[in-house]
Amino acid sequence: MSFFTAEDETFRLEVRRFIQTALPLEMRERNHRAYHPTRDDVVLWTKALQQKGWSVPSWPIEYGGPGWTVRQRHIFEEECFLGGAPELSPQGNSLVGPVIYTFGNQEQKTRFLPGIISADQLWAQGFSEPNSGSDLASLRTRADRDGDHYVVNGQKTWTSEGHFSDWLFLLVRTRQDGKPQAGISFLLVDMKTPGITVRPIISIDEGHSLNEVFLEDVRVPVENLVGEENQGWTYAKVLLGEERSFSAMVPRCKMEFERLRRNASFSRTSRGRLIDDPHFAKRLSALEIELLAHETTTWRVLAEEESGHAGAMPTSSIIKIKGTELLQQIELLSVEALGLDAMPVYPEEEYREALPATMPGPVHAVGVTSEMFYRRAATIYGGTNEIQRNLIAGTLLKG
Amino acid sequence: MSFFTAEDETFRLEVRRFIQTALPLEMRERNHRAYHPTRDDVVLWTKALQQKGWSVPSWPIEYGGPGWTVRQRHIFEEECFLGGAPELSPQGNSLVGPVIYTFGNQEQKTRFLPGIISADQLWAQGFSEPNSGSDLASLRTRADRDGDHYVVNGQKTWTSEGHFSDWLFLLVRTRQDGKPQAGISFLLVDMKTPGITVRPIISIDEGHSLNEVFLEDVRVPVENLVGEENQGWTYAKVLLGEERSFSAMVPRCKMEFERLRRNASFSRTSRGRLIDDPHFAKRLSALEIELLAHETTTWRVLAEEESGHAGAMPTSSIIKIKGTELLQQIELLSVEALGLDAMPVYPEEEYREALPATMPGPVHAVGVTSEMFYRRAATIYGGTNEIQRNLIAGTLLKG
Amino acid sequence: MQFLPDEAQSMMRDTVRRWVEKDYSAEGDSTLGCDPDRWAFLAEQGWLAAGVSEEAGGLGGNAFDLCTIAEELGRGLVRDAFVPFAGATANLLAQIAPGSDLLQELLWGGGRPLLAHSEAAARGEQLFIETTARADGDGFVLDGRKDAVLGGPFATSLLISARIEGEDGITIFQIDPGQPGLTQQSFRTIDNRSACNLVLDGVKLASDALVGPRSGADNALILALDQAILASCAEAVGAMEAAMLMTRDYLRTRKQFGSEIGKFQALQHRLADMFIETEQARSIVLRAIDAACGEDVAQRQRLAAAAKSRVAQAGLFVGGQAIQLHGGIGMTEEYGVGHYFKRLMAFDLYLGSGNAHLERFAALQQAERT
């Protein structure tokens, strides 16, 4: 594991120690159950990190980030996951924040970045629409100029954390003619603006993290336009390209693999512990080997990013495909390993905060099945794996 | 296994007994090695069957067949495979024979059918061309009318048994305009006609069963046209649809599965016989279950054929896909089960007829690896499995 | 070997299908997981008795009849615990208590006795239980636990499997759900059914609680569980086919990049694979039904194991791809395609996972050879 240097390992220890001291125990246990994070937890943890200057780990120093190397960011993310910290809200941190400091004007930077750093303002994303999934550029939500406002009408969907966010960033159509990509603009919208309705989408894990957002004559001041009108697609594309090693899900895969291994040492069979069963051990090993390979591919991508000259291949597509498919395999085996203890529903609202006095299964079963159901989305969001395979083949066949 | 009736089982015993008495022992051993059949073996065995009236098992009585039910044909084929009989030449039996008795004229029937029944004339197929594989209708070999002859020019490929056949049936282009399918005719060609050159194609098993056939100003009498000019595509399509349960490869899968099971009882490990290793037994079981399911699907298709009302679904595509993919899985595991004994080449020409005095591995290893290599073609020929999946999806999406 | 329903079975299938499509609704169900009136209707229709021989008190059908009904219920994701009652329990009682009142009321209405056999550590090993019975005067004292008893909250009496101390086989004891010493913890399953865990802590029973032969229910249990496995496989096949067709319909209508997504070849091939898996699953179930109607007990067991293994594998593939091909909408609780996946996941867990039955098949084959 000599990908990481001695300094990296020192850094890892520092992160780990910080998490151990700063993260409340009950929050860690909650998050190890892998339910959707609550606003309270996200805010509390972001503020704790802010004390260390770590609340926006990928940002450069000049905008309030720690100025970490890519491997430091990777270590930080991994330690947070394994340590049971709630995930930082990605919408502000990884999506709109970078767009604002890269393409926004000085006023926007001053106005919006501090709220992201402190989690005083949480953000939600308004990109997808019911009829614009993989084909994002076909979006139809429109913004029409009316004096010094845009008037926005339309519908967004799959809006994570929309039910507890303060601000919304939107892709909207500001021109109807020309190529679909050409008439799109990037707007920042206060969710308290009249005309915005948020409707929850309950996902198949019975949890609530997604929402539909309806926009009806929503008046957005023109100063909330990021960059130039009709150039929003360009900004969004840069941002989607940013995700790269993030989408590899190595930390999550590791966390779930460790949970599986731990749980399999609790599961009994007629011949002893499940973990000691040679057939089970073989299946576990196949996943572990895949995880080793996948982690190494991700390190290769990190090294590429570090060296500054990314290769010609869409390596981010490989790690997105592998990470999500491996995660689903791990989680399917996790459910199977629980056996009958995976049968009960352990609903998020009853099990998230604290465990009930009586439960239909052991503590370690809580959250396993709902996490597995929820992650069926992993091969869909962030560009379906079918789209990713198109990209890989396209590059190969062109190259 | 009550798919077969008591009469069917009586019939099965009759077939089995006949094979036991009529098939020379050395021929059985040769064929259990699963190399390509020789002309001598095919002719000898066909003639033996002819004595019983069994040499063209799928033909109706009026043309010299036994008039069997589909399940009798299935039983016959299975017993022949498991009993180690050489495969009957499919070109005459299943391909050109039915075309001649369905679409040919009386003279053609009289002239050609007896030679197929007696194996006095072996046939080769000239459909595919180097640039017309899956897209057969794009074929370019042309036949131009010159008095009472066609003059044929072009090139055919993948011609099985072309090197020891007497006659060739061809799809040729007799009209250059219109839809590609519309200008194709079906010709019967004596392979001794001047202008025909046969060049062997050695396949990756290092065996010789395939050939290229070059046709240069080959003069074919017009009476050798089957049916009407430009209607050949229709005849070929009917014929390709005929294959159905044949392409399921159940008998071959069973033979290869039995060989695998037998061989795994010979293979040693540090803990005893390979067949007794629980990990290996589990992998073997997965294949056996797949084979049970596949055989049952094939029976369902047979029952459909029997009932005369085939369903709307291209069930033949399912059993083609499953049969060929399962066969490849069985054969891959067969090679792995041999371990180091699978490393030597056991070339067909040295091992087919009789085993050499000294060999680099045990008798049961002979032919296993070359068979596996050769059957990589199974998912390609007879309509690639990709084409089969297109067909299934097409029917579903239309239906 | 029967591939298609005969005329009477077709009529029954159509009746069940119509009922599922038109009349069935789980809306007003209590936490029992089923509505008593609805259940009475099922009994009246003879559906609970369809797979039980006439001698035992049933309609004289066999596994094919049972599975024909189960497939339709699976297609509609009906929540009622048809398989535990009409599959496992009815088959068990038909063997160890044919013609009994207990069986009669189960089949035709009046009572809902339910086999409670499953224990988490068994993981599909059918005779592995740790629940014990200790002789106590004329009666018995039971200790142990049963896990995830599907339909448990709806049962009017429980048939507990236990080993009498010092004896070899398994015995079935009938217990009232309100029996002192018995704790019942009900829960909702991941596929929205109702189940319970049972804890038996010194449950005292009189000698007449014993159902069937003392310490001699082993073979009957295996056959009953295998029968339930087949019926649940049939449910799964119904669910798979419905999920596959729902996906097919979605591919025909959903547009992206200017055309129906069904035009994309990669999605076409995935749909084809869903279809192939569904058909392979159907085939192995038909084969296992055929064996279940035969006399060869070893063959019955082998094929039940084969069916469970193959159908579970197909089910997770088909259910998972149904969501994948739907994209985001497939992830919503409201749209419903994900419910098939949940049912198929629950199917894998019920009565021993597909993987456990693959290992069982291998062990049976090895035992056969030696």
Place this chain on the structure above:
Amino acid sequence: MQFLPDEAQSMMRDTVRRWVEKDYSAEGDSTLGCDPDRWAFLAEQGWLAAGVSEEAGGLGGNAFDLCTIAEELGRGLVRDAFVPFAGATANLLAQIAPGSDLLQELLWGGGRPLLAHSEAAARGEQLFIETTARADGDGFVLDGRKDAVLGGPFATSLLISARIEGEDGITIFQIDPGQPGLTQQSFRTIDNRSACNLVLDGVKLASDALVGPRSGADNALILALDQAILASCAEAVGAMEAAMLMTRDYLRTRKQFGSEIGKFQALQHRLADMFIETEQARSIVLRAIDAACGEDVAQRQRLAAAAKSRVAQAGLFVGGQAIQLHGGIGMTEEYGVGHYFKRLMAFDLYLGSGNAHLERFAALQQAERT
């Protein structure tokens, strides 16, 4: 952790690649499986010594150097037994006979000693051998057999592993190929290399035939075999990448139904999967190389097993799909894409199958935990 070759390694890689592309030809090779002059050239270039430490007499490189060369040879399907000589034997001698003349002549030319260890029943269990040595006066008498010794016909002396009766460990004995009692049966492998089986029937050896510690070669053997596994994995990765690119090129040019077949999405996705598998294989090899350069012996073994398992799986997929996507032409001996599949099949069989190493990995992990 090293992902890419450094400058010196890049130069070496380019030199090897150029040689493979321009100069290498197996046309005139005898049944030895390699041309002595060509082999002398490899030695001269320092390629045989690239992975051996300076102290032992090599160039001071490590597993990365060895694998860099092996990958290029695999890419070109070079038939020479580079891995058995420069991977297994050189690494073994570097441990048990560093600085010896035997190692010197292997690395720099002059002699071609070859480890002959493999026995069919071992199936990847690295220390399982049945060849025995019996003390006989000052010397020994060897009995047993070695199977499929890759490069065997080309060896000038054989290093036989055997267990001395009554002792626990493994001992290496040097034998002349012409030694009485030794029968060598040469054969051509399925991927057109040269190998032999050896039968030892009372082979009498003097005490100086012993190489390295008596009954103490076990650990060195494991490390040497694992090193050879990594080098052969690198060969396989080279072969996979070549097969993948050859397929890519074919998809770009072959036309059916009026367009390049690379336009068909199902084939595009298959190509993408071939690429992904190739990259996963490369990653696990890099990870295992990293471990091989470290001190943690348990980790080295685990990762060698992981690499073999993962690369074999990837290899059969990529090789098989390369044929499939080519269609008929892929089946011909002449066209050549099938040769990659054959090499990758042979790779799976060599030094224990991928499956055997998956089981080895699982056993090592279980041992670690207990």
